[in-house]
Amino acid sequence: MIGSIAWKNVWRNKKRSLVVIVAVTLGIIAGVLLIGIMEGWTKQRLHNAIYNEVSHIQIHNNEYIKNEEINLTVSNPDETIHSIDSLKEISGWVKRTKLIAMANTPWANTGVIIYGVDAEKEKRITEIYREIVPEGGRYLDNQSPGDILISDKTAEILKLKQYMVTDSTIESLKREKVPGSVIAKLETLKDTRFRSPKDFREALRQKFNKKTLDRYGLLMTDKALDYRIRNKVQITCSDKEGNPVQGIFRVCGIYKTTNTGFDQVAVFVNDKELAKLYGGNEILTHEIAILLDDIDDAGMVREKLSRISGDNSVRTWKELAPDAALLNDFMILYYFIFIGIIMLALAFGIINTMLMAILERTKELGMLMAIGMNRKRIFTMIMLETIFLTMAGAVVGIFSGWAISAALGKTGIHFSGWGEGFEAIGFAARVYPVVTLEFFVFTAIMVIATAIISSIWPARKALKLNPVEALRTE
């Protein structure tokens, strides 16, 4: 019956209780979403770091990590690979040639790291092949040895990311129901080639007002995009003797990961074709990238490989992508900070509401004490009222938060205005919030704990009432 009275008491002042319940609901939705976004970013960053950039473990020559010279290859690569194959925790590995080079086009040049890979084997370890942009050609294949795969960012730097309004651009804009007046103005730019996004944006700015650009600018830029697939890129690097050598590759595809820093430097070619460039009969192995079945085994596998791989340096993803490792390790701290702040704010709201409720019911509490309701029961009643009040909001908040996160987890949230900035530091511009069951359990525990802690002060206040004095109040 105490529980029933407590529940009914929650609804005595409906407006006030609803304000608290809505506050709890919104607080929890905000918390769930914030944590969901952070978790989504962390997971995406971690996934990108491992499956596009560094894998779980990498092996290099000890000296290579200090000085990336062509001759500093992995020591005893065959024995090392034999050792790798003997470990049951390993799901796959790939050998790479990795050289510092200069990429040139007739319009620009940039420093790059050129990876010589076996395209088919590489697909088993990295997911770059899944990151080919629309209209961006294809991934490397072993049948077209002279190909080079570059990133959207590198294409932009080398001015291979060009813009041109063509008949096909106009047709697609019409299909997107862009007004005729806008299309008519855009047609005046037809067949003019713009060699950078900046030039094209500038041309659009001169033709259209801000409102039109805000509405159709992105769509027009998107439809006018023209990657120069099959364009030649000249690669300059050193041969084994340290002499500069040059080779021509043709762009087969454009990829784009969520880390601009990686994209800006990483280009991929066929390892045999690269070997022709630096000379010699064998393909040099500068890097062995390893994927494990379980990320948690990385430390242990590293220890095992360190013992058997001699002069080589064995590093885990935590050392190779410290930003992702830091983010992953600190996620639990983020949970506590975010949820702690939200719970603190909730606690103040709850305490205030309950103290007001007790003040209003002083006489009634005096009566209950007078007729024989003991302290334990009064304490329990106030505590239950507080818990019910909080949990009513918490249940709605947790379920709404889950529903919103689940919906956004499918569509993602696109931070279009800050996309470039996020990608520059390795975060995706489109984040897919992830909220785990553990997080919901943790949040529910935190809410219950907050409710219990918040109820102590009002409940103690009620216990301190003197029944005779309480009965005299009006």
Added chain:
Amino acid sequence: MKILELKNVNKIYNSTEVKVHAVNDVTMDFEEAEFAAIVGPSGSGKTTLLNMIGGLDMPTSGEITICGTNLSKLKSSQLIDFRLKNIGFVFQSYNLIPVLTAKENVEFIMTLQQWPEKKRNERTIELLTAVGLGDRINSRPAKMSGGQQQRVAVARALASRPKFVLADEPTANLDSKSATTLLEIMEKLNHESKITFIFSTHDPRVVKMAHRVITLEDGKVVTDVKLE
């Protein structure tokens, strides 16, 4: 049989400037099934005396014994439990729990004493019927008149078959008709259940119906008259 004894009971309030002797050396006792009124002008000590008899306040000196139990010897938690089992309260402003129905308000005391549900139900219906509210058992206090609320309060006070019921100015907020109905019900219940009723009152209608009238002045008992 004596159910309540007061021996040289004093209550002195010490404020910073003056000492107030609210109850002054009161000695008296109450038998089973009495219907007694404590009367006197405002400030004569009626409510203070009633609070002490009900164990809500402690005397500065003297002893109050209920069925052989000296109240001053009980710990705070024991006193609450003692009140629950032995004393019924009726307050001037009814003091029902607004979120509960008439039935739930009456049942509440029995629930606190962990009576079985069937017994609780029977007793509640019996009492609400006795106070003339058999048809209002599911009404909330806000939907009832003052007189009806006070009748629910009487039913609640009697619910756990206490040794006596203390009623502090029970008719003060009622109109004449409601007050008369209430008093008749209380007298009938007193007669049938043999439960002692002790009122503090200014109301001449209560005095008229009382079987014993105790008059207080300046905290002292000036007359104690038993009427037949």
